[in-house]
Amino acid sequence: MKSAMVLVALGSNKPHGRYGPPSRVLVATMAALDSHGIKLVARSRIRTTDPVGPSSRSYANAAVVVKTKLSLPDLLRRFKALEAQFGKRRGQRWGARTLDLDIIGAGDAVVPSRLRWRAAVHGLIVPHPRLAGRRFVLDPCVEIAPDWRHPVLNLTVRQLHARAHRPKGIADG
Template identity: 50%
Template sequence: MSEPPWRYLVALGSNVRHAATGAPPRVVAAAMARLNTGETRVIARSRIMPSDPVGPSLRRYANAAVVVETALDPPALLSLLHGIERDFGRRRVGQKWRARTLDLDIVLWSGGRWSDRRLTIPHAQFRGRDFVLRPACDIARDWRDPVSGLSVGHLCARVLKQAS
């Protein structure tokens, strides 16, 4: 396991307008800026990309990814991310995959694997999600999934090939 500061690949998504911030792409941009303050430093950011919804939500998403550097361990970073989501109006109740103002997920980290009752890294479903892999490929193409051993670039190419 590497030593702090840790690097994390974090996925961002929004498909609901925020009263103060505006449309979903602006929500994602504001969340990226918020991740570059305090205990985390953004060292790479992807473009903000549109994507179709997963599950019952009907609204299109704005998605992006960032690489952040921090001394926080995975549970502490997760708590910080949940706090940012709450600040943007996110409520973790009700139906999965519903419309949301902001969703922040830890996808990978420089420490390899992590698992406890609240969090699993790598993110369990990222390998099949183009809306995570396309932005991640912009900034972390060479990062490796510690489970499959494949790079983010390779995983992205697989998902895009399956979609075509």
């Protein structure tokens, strides 16, 4: 299999006993990617963002572009193993987490398929179905992959970012 470039969002809002505060968790995660067969190609700066949902803790968020020969399902399994290695526990959907890794996009890949993309309930969904409305993901993504084009919405990260930052009530032109 040839190598693929994948856009990944990283988030943390819970300190780790070894690595410290959430921003350091993200730095340690980026350093650990290579040992999991995932080459870091580009990284955004780490930013502090307000929580979404019932959590009261601020997040550290970043995005990276990685290169890997792993299939998307295998990459997702590696990410779940890495999250567990950093102490993430399954459970509360909006709860505090030491590490969250989300595959945002992988070239023009659409998983499960264009027809079922928004309806998928479990497992791998690429591109991430809530990307267009998440400024905490778009802000770091526009820094490292502004020209990546969402294969379903047919908009670049730059365009999605601009829409997400547009004041409410202003229609698309």
